Amino acid sequence: MTITKEKNKTTLSKDQLAEMYHQMVRIRNFEAALPDLFLKGLVVGTGHVSLGEEAVAVGAISALGPKDFVISTHRAHGHALARGSDIKIILAEVFCKATGCTGGKGGSMHIHDFDRYFFGTVGIVGGGITIAGGLGLAAKLQKSGQVCIGFFGDGASNRGTFHEALNLASLWKVPTVYVCTNNQYAMTLPLCNNCANPDIATRAASYNMPGYSVDGTDLWAVYETVKKAVDHARKGDGPSLVVANTYRLSPEHSLRTSSDPTTKYRPPGEVEQWWAEHDPVKITRKKLIDMGILTEKTATKIEADAKKEFEEAFQFAINSPEPEFGVAFEGMYAPEEGGK
Amino acid sequence: MTITKEKNKTTLSKDQLAEMYHQMVRIRNFEAALPDLFLKGLVVGTGHVSLGEEAVAVGAISALGPKDFVISTHRAHGHALARGSDIKIILAEVFCKATGCTGGKGGSMHIHDFDRYFFGTVGIVGGGITIAGGLGLAAKLQKSGQVCIGFFGDGASNRGTFHEALNLASLWKVPTVYVCTNNQYAMTLPLCNNCANPDIATRAASYNMPGYSVDGTDLWAVYETVKKAVDHARKGDGPSLVVANTYRLSPEHSLRTSSDPTTKYRPPGEVEQWWAEHDPVKITRKKLIDMGILTEKTATKIEADAKKEFEEAFQFAINSPEPEFGVAFEGMYAPEEGGK
Amino acid sequence: MAHTLTFREAVAEAIKEEMKRDPTVFVMGEDLGKFGGSFGTTRGLLAEFGEERIRDTPISETAIVGFALGAAMGGMRPIAEIMRCDWMTICMDELVNQIAKMRYMSGGRPEIHLVVRTNTEGGIGLGPQHSQSFEAWFCHVPGLKVVMPTNAYDAKGLLKSAIRGRNPVIYMEPNSLLSMSASIPDEDYTVPIGKAEVKKEGKDVTIVAWGTMLAKSLNAAKTLASEGIDAEVIDLRTLHPMDTETIVNSVKKTGRLVVAHEANRTGGLGAEVAATVQELAFDSLDAPIKRVATPDAMIPANRRLEKYVLPQEDKVIEAVKSIV
Amino acid sequence: MAHTLTFREAVAEAIKEEMKRDPTVFVMGEDLGKFGGSFGTTRGLLAEFGEERIRDTPISETAIVGFALGAAMGGMRPIAEIMRCDWMTICMDELVNQIAKMRYMSGGRPEIHLVVRTNTEGGIGLGPQHSQSFEAWFCHVPGLKVVMPTNAYDAKGLLKSAIRGRNPVIYMEPNSLLSMSASIPDEDYTVPIGKAEVKKEGKDVTIVAWGTMLAKSLNAAKTLASEGIDAEVIDLRTLHPMDTETIVNSVKKTGRLVVAHEANRTGGLGAEVAATVQELAFDSLDAPIKRVATPDAMIPANRRLEKYVLPQEDKVIEAVKSIV
């Protein structure tokens, strides 16, 4: 068992860091816009935004190569954007438009981008943890050198799938890096009522794999730790568990629940305090400026560009057509003709 | 996390110890007889014998009061006998006779004795782990002072239910003592291919509960450790995990598989060595004689009595009637009349 | 005297009254305390009963249901909630192998008095993994009882029967009905498990429905009436054990049957209704029994597509017309 | 040329040949390596292919099936084994919410080419938790295909089709048939998924059966023949998608139908067959469709009781006689 708290390091180049900030801002814009768009009726069903989790998405996914696999959760927008997916397609999917990645059939809980080996989102909490192990197994059996990141939340870590998957992944030394985004809430349940031992990284010991607990608002810490785990996996040394501790800055668990005014389950002031002191976008911006990687001006330019990109995506999504009725029944089975 | 290796202690009286040896011998006789009875066609379906696990059953169950709950596994005969169940009724059930505890409808995998709060056996590996937590919860909510032991095996510890149940039991501080009988095999899979970290007690740390690893051939160690965990639970301090490490001395996983000659998956000599060096019945006998608690004569008398008791049980079971056809459809639903 | 409640309030009121009546009744599940349940069906209970009896759980569906079983064996009457029917998939072992069989496997000894409540069916744009209804599975499992009320009155009365009963009950709450109101008597009442209800009498065709399809069938019956077709509409309410008698009597009168449910068609409970009725009322049937159901397809999130895939009123009308 | 194999050997041979043919095929599950499977269906494979491709797993049914899904998405063709159908309850989320829907949820992109094999039905005294057959559940889940062969020839041919196919297949192996032998061609062959087989032609009544009930139905047909009743017996083989055409054509000829399966009656797939046939062949039916199935009861371990509860030949004969 290794439980280490990573410190900032800088193996990252200036350009990489600027780009990573850019990604964080893209995600921030996207997520910040959604609650309002939901209230306007544009987001269909529900959706889960990842405010406060930008450094986890970008830090972790930046540690991957282009052919590495990613499995995400119900809170997936940030992961897709960090993976480089087209923001237009993702927003269109959140609007359930024909131009979305599933053609509007999945919505926010079913984001994927197969071209980028972003192998989809699972709306069942904890459902992806086993799948991520299987993707690692495929890589191992095919000796492809690919690694898989399997994202999940603090709440998901209490599903039996977590236990079964991490044990099996370790026994088989599959190249899967398990990244737990601990935003301290599972829907309305705080971490301490959720995990009997709130130090989730401790659990790695049960599976004889490295376990890391990192500050999830610290882009560097996330990146370096996940990178270490990815390298470990790629070398054939098996899976790791990285717990990135941050906070759910989003007003509510989901867009659907946020429309319900009766949902007071967080201590007063908690959200505001985290916004003030632990906003990962603000923290990263300041650090990059302090380090001389960004200037106020270049930072503002990144932010303006991102805003513009989102605005274009919005126009694209809102102007996209609704799916045709006929597609509703398409894509259930692959045609058997032309199989192996 | 507390992982302690317990040493022999003797808070037990002479009479208690003699009686515990008696129980171990009863179990030994019962289990040793079954493979042959299976080949003779008397045992129906299958059955799982617990040779090598007698000290775990007797040590753990002796730490309970008469109204405490027990939930067992597919390998349940020893637990029932240690709980004081009538050996006749248990053997009759293994023969699926009308006089068995379920009237022959369950067989070896469905032993229970509600009068002794032995709340049954679950043929689904790991299925009882959550139930044991719920029994603890019932005791807690009713402030009855009862404690529950939930038995399961090393193999079962890799089911998701283990994870979900231990986490929840700890969060709710239910008075359940989880006793894992590590006999080093899950069917044909050795511990090291089964648990990524073979030190199963380590897992207690994930759930913030005490974890103990004890020599499961050492009656004293099992008793004292489980007693400590039972006292802890009864005080309201919540669950513990006790892993009792022993070995499956039985020739095969189940009576059914033992009839199959192709099943060679244990290293040659392993079973023989454990019989020679780690037979818990032999060990206990010697220790009790060394301690002056038994003499060769009293020990032999216990063994002869147990043999006689089993012989009587055998006559009872074999002469018991087959169940009537009519009972096949009884007992599925409780009659709603006379309900609350 | 009476008061008006929505379906979701009726659920909460039934629980509240039973918890007051019987100290062994308690509630466990995800986000049902402070939050009052993801679908608002347990609002107000925490304030009244406290955390000891209104128990929020982690996301651990096997533990929720397995603990409920243990608690029932230990003398309690748990009401466990699985937030969505789609996730009943996670605790099927507990439901099917343990809860349904515990009494039988134990020689008929223990009473497994527990209720597993779950939000079922689709219709609110939650997509393929959050819109399913698996009542057919549960009805295939001897040892369970299965109910699905369609209105606040039955919701309260059936839940009370389930809580007071001596057997495990799967209690299914159709998603799109939770905000519908009904008049609720002020005095205590129950609705018996095992009895269907004729909601509208008619002589030309029988429509048996449950869940969301009941209201759609009643609407269809109105339209049909205006075209001179007099449909009898039966709310099945208890899905298992099924009130075959009420259905067969109706079909003997009308000679025609349409079964309507939202779950997928193949292997849906509509098949069971049809198979049973054609066996018991073969000579009375003047036309084939028709099923109205979601075709064998996933339920898309897009609202237009969802509405297109889920069976609507027009499908009921079509089915009736095809046999009348 | 041909050779003789038991059902269990045919399973192993199909896997062996497909593993040789396609390096992406591999096997995972409990005790299937050295031990050759709890029911002996993977004997000899470890020696031939080694631990990399014949993978023993811990007792972790959700991981077995979830890993298989991930592996399929990553380009492999896994054959996952869940030792007993009763334990499919444990991985229903993986089967129903993930595997069945992954393609659809992903806009029709990935091919989920995997097989989940499981030993099903009872008849060997293993009691209530080890004797069930849940084919009706799986057929209720769009996105899956479901097969249940009744003989070594079909076992091999259907398994090959499943392995080579482009969709997830639940492959169910009836417990009591594993030791039965058949002649197997030496050359490569497949049996197509989706086609039933008429095992015996007849003109008085159609019997549709699968699993253990097929042999019992064929025996029943012999007895019936001696009494002058000429039954046509159909082996359904693929349960989903169902070969409705073959069944309906037969019923159009005979005018009478008995469906026989071992799973519990209520909600069993027999209901689906009956509901479908009465709809599509209403005018051809001269009598109600009868179902032969295990009544809604648990399956006891005692062998006499088990035999009494499970449907036997005489029940098929009785059902036929009641409508002929």
Ligand SMILES: Cc1ncc(C[n+]2csc(CCOP(=O)(O)OP(=O)(O)O)c2C)c(N)n1
């Ligand atoms: C198996 C399952 N149970 C419950 C839910 C409902 N649900 C959706 S998200 C969520 C909370 C998940 O918490 P966590 O894993 O911490 O992820 P986060 O939402 O914080 O990102 C719950 C309970 C679900 N989708 N699946």
Ligand SMILES: Cc1ncc(C[n+]2csc(CCOP(=O)(O)OP(=O)(O)O)c2C)c(N)n1
């Ligand atoms: C969920 C489930 N999976 C598989 C089995 C088949 N099976 C019966 S006993 C057993 C091994 C159990 O190992 P362990 O928990 O170590 O108990 P032991 O048999 O060693 O006492 C297996 C795999 C089962 N009964 N239930």
Ligand SMILES: [Mg+2]
């Ligand atoms: Mg969270």
Ligand SMILES: [Mg+2]
């Ligand atoms: Mg073991």
